[in-house]
Amino acid sequence: MYDRILVPTDGSPSAEAAARHGLVIAEAFDASLHVISVTGDTERSERLADAQAQDAISKLAELIEQESDLSCQSAIEHGRPHEAILSYSSENDIDLIVMGTHGRRGLSRVLLGSVTERVIRLSNDPVLAVPPHAIGREREGYDRILIPTDGSPGAAAAVEHGISIAERSGASVRVLYVIEGETGLPPIGDSLRDEAVEVLEAVTEEASDRDVSLTTHIQPGTPHEVINNFVSAHGIDLVTMGTHGRSGIRRHLLGSVTERVLRTSDAPVLTVRQDTE
Incomplete structure (x- = not known):
């Protein structure tokens, strides 16, 4: 059912929590993981934005490497976050997208208008939305x-x-x-x-x-x-x-x-x- 799982990240604790939940499902289905970070169109410094995106990706890639033997691919995408996520998912035959319900803007428990909400509305793939209160609960499976x-x-x-x-x-x-x-x-x-x-x-x-x-x-x-x-x-x-x-x-x-x-x-x-x- 799940062969390729996508975890977008912005470097936030919410994204890390989502990655851990994605890892639980990936291990259950022996799926590969894809980690991406999206730099928006409004970023002032492209070099700084790419550096931040790479840092966010590296954190999750290290987590995955430490906690599993699953393969992991990573990429930096550019554009509007929800559009870039959906485009990557389509182009890479993703079976499941795993995301936190709030990111660096800290919109705790408010999904409306967020990147995650837009992805859920438009995705052809299943989307696992991980709320703040789920952080740490994935450790027992x-x-x-x-x-x-x-x-x-x-x-x-x-x-x-x-x-x-x-x-x-x-x-x-x-x-x-x-x-x-x-x-x-x-x-x-x-x-x-x-x-x-x-x-x-x-x-x-x-x-x-x-x-x-x-x-x-x-x-x-x-x-x-x-x-x-x-x-x-x-x-x-x-x-x-x-x-x-x-x-x-x-x-x-x-x-x-x-x-x-x-x-x-x-x-x-x-x-x-x-x-x-």
């Missing part, structure tokens, strides 16, 4: 993976990614269906609850021949709040979600459940587009 689903094709696209990572890393999987707008679970036999059960049974069936421990959960409430509370309550290490669900807002994340989870999650969030394989 992934033990518990959460897959929220509403049964839509967009949500289903993330199921295979979550199950595959769990299978490779030995993690257990929790699959969560949120019945939106309810203050309590509808009774058995109610159409909303029946639909939730049907969706979760389909995921269970999909994972039935895989070496993965999987449990399903139905909870009422506001989806992004329920998801984030579940992450905290169950010590979730990784969330995998589609970039759009039933609302069908293709290639536009703003206002969606996924976007709200990305803004507030304490765990890394892997976003997957519907047509990502």
Whole structure:
């Protein structure tokens, strides 16, 4: 599933944390790592910008060399950061992009308008967004993976990614269906609850021949709040979600459940587009 993993860096602690999470997945799939740094169009001194970019790359390359035997390629790219990242990903057949949710500007817990947010909106590849609170949590690997689903094709696209990572890393999987707008679970036999059960049974069936421990959960409430509370309550290490669900807002994340989870999650969030394989 993942043969080539891209980690963009600006030299920030957030980028280093993302690289460590990328390393966990790369080792699980025996993937190669690509590390790039992008110098923007507005840099005053090209020589200074390139030196800073090279320093950022060298830090991550050294980290990867010290902690794994995986191959690592590096490059300095020029231009608008999100465009350069997407272009490199396309030209090098990247399977996964791993990024921190904030960089040198320090926009902690605010994804809107950032490079990472733009990459997530436009990428054809899965993107793993690593928030500040996930720093250091990757050292033990992934033990518990959460897959929220509403049964839509967009949500289903993330199921295979979550199950595959769990299978490779030995993690257990929790699959969560949120019945939106309810203050309590509808009774058995109610159409909303029946639909939730049907969706979760389909995921269970999909994972039935895989070496993965999987449990399903139905909870009422506001989806992004329920998801984030579940992450905290169950010590979730990784969330995998589609970039759009039933609302069908293709290639536009703003206002969606996924976007709200990305803004507030304490765990890394892997976003997957519907047509990502």
